Amino acid sequence: MIRVLLADDQHLVRQAMAALLSFEADIEVVGEAARGDEVLAAVAECSPDVVLLDIEMPGRDGLTVAEDLHAAGLAVKVVILTTFGRPGYLHRALASGASGFVVKDARAEELADAIRRVHAGQRVVDRALAASSRTRGASPFTARERDVLRVATDGGTIADIARELFLSEGTVRNYLSSAMGKVGARTRAEAVRVAENNGWL
Amino acid sequence: MIRVLLADDQHLVRQAMAALLSFEADIEVVGEAARGDEVLAAVAECSPDVVLLDIEMPGRDGLTVAEDLHAAGLAVKVVILTTFGRPGYLHRALASGASGFVVKDARAEELADAIRRVHAGQRVVDRALAASSRTRGASPFTARERDVLRVATDGGTIADIARELFLSEGTVRNYLSSAMGKVGARTRAEAVRVAENNGWL
DNA sequence: CGGTGAATCTGACAGATGTCATGGGCCGCC
DNA sequence: GGCGGCCCATGACATCTGTCAGATTCACCG
Numbered sequence: 516m517i518r519v520l521l522a523d524d525q526h527l528v529r530q531a532m533a534a535l536l537s538f539e540a541d542i543e544v545v546g547e548a549a550r551g552d553e554v555l556a557a558v559a560e561c562s563p564d565v566v567l568l569d570i571e572m573p574g575r576d577g578l579t580v581a582e583d584l585h586a587a588g589l590a591v592k593v594v595i596l597t598t599f600g601r602p603g604y605l606h607r608a609l610a611s612g613a614s615g616f617v618v619k620d621a622r623a624e625e626l627a628d629a630i631r632r633v634h635a636g637q638r639v640v641d642r643a644l645a646a647s648s649r650t651r652g653a654s655p656f657t658a659r660e661r662d663v664l665r666v667a668t669d670g671g672t673i674a675d676i677a678r679e680l681f682l683s684e685g686t687v688r689n690y691l692s693s694a695m696g697k698v699g700a701r702t703r704a705e706a707v708r709v710a711e712n713n714g715w716l
Numbered sequence: 717m718i719r720v721l722l723a724d725d726q727h728l729v730r731q732a733m734a735a736l737l738s739f740e741a742d743i744e745v746v747g748e749a750a751r752g753d754e755v756l757a758a759v760a761e762c763s764p765d766v767v768l769l770d771i772e773m774p775g776r777d778g779l780t781v782a783e784d785l786h787a788a789g790l791a792v793k794v795v796i797l798t799t800f801g802r803p804g805y806l807h808r809a810l811a812s813g814a815s816g817f818v819v820k821d822a823r824a825e826e827l828a829d830a831i832r833r834v835h836a837g838q839r840v841v842d843r844a845l846a847a848s849s850r851t852r853g854a855s856p857f858t859a860r861e862r863d864v865l866r867v868a869t870d871g872g873t874i875a876d877i878a879r880e881l882f883l884s885e886g887t888v889r890n891y892l893s894s895a896m897g898k899v900g901a902r903t904r905a906e907a908v909r910v911a912e913n914n915g916w917l
Numbered sequence: 918c919g920g921t922g923a924a925t926c927t928g929a930c931a932g933a934t935g936t937c938a939t940g941g942g943c944c945g946c947c
Numbered sequence: 948g949g950c951g952g953c954c955c956a957t958g959a960c961a962t963c964t965g966t967c968a969g970a971t972t973c974a975c976c977g
Contacts, residue, residue: 887956
C-alpha cells in the first residue's frame with residue numbers, strides 16, 4: 516500500500532483528489548496539508564511514501580517545499596501536481612529533488628500511475644514538457660533581475676520597486692532593461708508575462 | 717437522483733470532482749465538458765438537472781455559458797465552481813442567471829449541499845462574498861475602458877493597444893487614464909491588477 | 918594574479934506614458 | 948428638446964520609462 520500525502524491550498528480539490536485516489540486498491544491517502552509551511556510537520560506525522568505538492572500555496576510554495584524535503588533527507592518521493600506545465604516549474608522541480616511532475620490536465624490513471632512509478636524509484640515527467648524544460652526551463656535572469664521583475668508584477672512605479680528592494684531608481688531601470696532584453700520584451704509588463712508563462716518567477 | 721454535468725478544462729479536476737460526487741447517494745454525474753463551447757451540446761445530450769461550471773475555460777468562459785443556458789430557457793440550474801471568489805465574478809454570475817456560486821476552497825459537503833439546494837430552487841452563495849459583490853461587484857468601467865484594460869494585460873505599448881482595437885493612441889491614453897482614475901491606480905499595470913482581482917475583466 | 922560576471926550606481930537623453938483641456942457625434946432619458 | 952454620458956479624437960505638456968555609457972566593488976575561476 517502506497518501512503519500518500521496531499522498538499523493543495525484548495526480544500527475541495529484536496530478532497531476530490533483523495534476521493535479519486537481512494538479507488539486505487541494500492542494507494543492510501545494518509546494526510547493532507549493546506550499550506551506549504553504545514554507539509555514538513557505533516558510528513559513527520561503521517562510518514563507518507565509519496566507527497567503530492569501543488570506549487571502555488573500560501574506559507575511556502577511547493578517547489579521550495581520540495582527543496583526542504585530533499586534537504587531534510589527524508590525517504591519520501593515528491594510529485595509536483597500543478598495547473599500549469601511551465602518549463603521553468605519543471606526545471607526547478609527536478610533541481611529541487613522532485614521525482615514526478617503531473618499537470619492537472621492529465622487523466623486520473625496517469626496520476627495513479629505516476630504515484631506508483633515514483634514510488635518504485637522511477638522519474639515521471641511528460642516527455643514534451645521535459646524537452647521544453649531543457650530548452651527554456653532555466654531562467655535567463657540573474658537573482659536581482661528576478662527580484663525586480665517579481666516586484667514589478669504588482670504594477671507599481673520604478674520608485675515603488677526601488678523602495679521595496681532598497682535600490683536606486685537608476686539601478687532598477689538597468690535591471691528591468693536587461694531583463695526585458697533577455698526575453699525580447701518591449702515593456703516590463705511584457706517581460707513579466709513572458710517570465711510568468713515560462714515559470715521563471 | 718440529481719443529474720449533474722461537470723464543466724472544467726482540467727481533466728484531473730473533473731475526474732476528481734466526479735469521484736467525490738459519486739459518494740453522494742442522491743447525485744449522479746451524467747456528463748463532462750472540457751471547453752465552454754461544448755457545454756450546450758452536452759446539456760442537450762445528457763439532460764442534467766444541475767451544471768457545475770468553472771469560469772476560465774477555453775472556447776467560452778463559464779459566465780458567458782451561464783448566460784447562454786439562461787437565454788436558451790433550459791430547465792437547468794447553474795452552479796459556478798471557481799478558484800477565485802471575486803466579487804465581480806459573483807456579480808456577473810448572478811446577473812447571468814446562475815443559482816449557485818462555490819469556490820474551490822469550500823468543503824466537499826458544501827458543494828454537495830449547494831447542488832441539492834440549487835436543485836430545490838434555492839440560491840446558494842457565500843454570505844460574505846454576496847456582501848462584497850453588492851459593494852464592489854459591479855465593474856466601474858465603461859465597455860471601452862474594459863476593452864482597453866483587457867488588451868493592456870498583454871503588456872504591450874499604447875500603439876499595440878490602439879492597433880488591436882482600431883483606436884487612436886490618444887484615445888487609448890484617455891481611456892486608460894480614466895480607468896486608472898476609477899480604481900485609484902497610478903499605472904495601467906496596477907489598474908489591470910485591481911480589475912483582475914475584483915473580477916472585472 | 919588577472920579576467921569575467923554580477924551587483925550597484927550616476928548621468929544624459931530619446932521616447933513613451935499619463936494628464937488635461939477641448940470638441941464633435943450619438944444615444945438614452947427626463 | 949435639452950442634458951448627460953459614452954465614444955472618439957487632437958494637441959500640449961509634465962513626468963516616467965528605457966537605453967546606454969561609464970564606473971566601482973566583490974566573488975569566482977583558470
